[in-house]
């Protein structure tokens with residue numbers, strides 16, 4: 001039995017779909033869900049629903065009964081709560097005898113030295129904690145989702161161009177579906193005990209290059225202009241992003257600008273046994289309609 005936490009989220013759902021796509025039977029997959037009203041899709045597919053909240057240790061030990069492998073998808077709760085929540089999940093899994101824990105960490109040059117260390121350090125803390133626990137682990141260091149590009153590039157980019165304070169920094173953006181596929185490989189094949197993989201595209205691109213791709217795809221020139229941080233935050237808020245989230249995204253832009261995502265590592269081709277979807281094809285699926 002494989003249990004996926006964060007099952008109602010983007011990556012959790014995509015991972016469960018990839019597991020099903022690999023022919024894994026639904027009754028060997030369990031979805032950790034904290035909100036009963038979000039269960040129906042899983043139940044209709046025959047997936048086992050386990051109710052649990054990262055904040056409630058006993059709900060987790062109940063939910064993890066009979067689980068062989070556990071995928072801990074990093075929490076989306078308040079940043080300050082995340083490490084403690086992850087410790088709860090890891091401790092509960094260990095207590096009930098889960099055989100293998102896989103954690104979705106983050107691919108940056110140095111999480112603790114990052115200019116946004118306050119936002120990402122919990123990944124390093126969770127990874128270190130998991131390594132200390134005797135249960136075999138696998139760390140998956142995920143880069144930024146390609147799916148974020150339309151959200152962080154600015155409003156109506158076909159008219160206004162791309163506007164983000166990301167300098168010429170490059171990011172090896174990867175679509176969520178490709179990350180999920182790589183995660184499903186790790187969960188369904190052997191030999192991943194106590195290993196660490198980088199889940200990122202082999203090639204990183206700047207927003208200038210992304211603007212060029214979109215121009216080629218659409219036949220309309222899309223320019224990339226750098227904006228300053230306060231203007232960027234205001235622009236995101238006008239798009240409907242909450243103030244705190246807009247400030248958080250601006251810190252990602254700063255980290256991109258500083259080249260913090262240029263780790264030049266990728267294990268995705270090796271895991272998938274094929275080349276992952278090129279960024280230009282992903283952008284075509286979004287902007288080429």
Ligand SMILES: NC(=O)c1ccc[n+]([C@@H]2O[C@H](COP(=O)([O-])OP(=O)(O)OC[C@H]3O[C@@H](n4cnc5c(N)ncnc54)[C@H](OP(=O)(O)O)[C@@H]3O)[C@@H](O)[C@H]2O)c1
Pocket residue numbers: 005006007008009010011012033034035038052053054055073074075076077085142143144145148
């Ligand atoms: N690499 C990237 O580009 C990137 C981008 C965004 C986020 N992330 C990180 O990667 C994670 C997965 O991304 P995503 O897009 O799938 O996020 P998401 O759609 O926001 O999903 C987060 C999941 O965590 C669950 N969750 C949050 N707090 C919980 C708690 N206390 N107990 C149990 N479950 C809880 C949520 O459950 P509910 O449905 O009940 O809320 C949801 O299923 C995020 O949580 C975040 O840490 C990475």
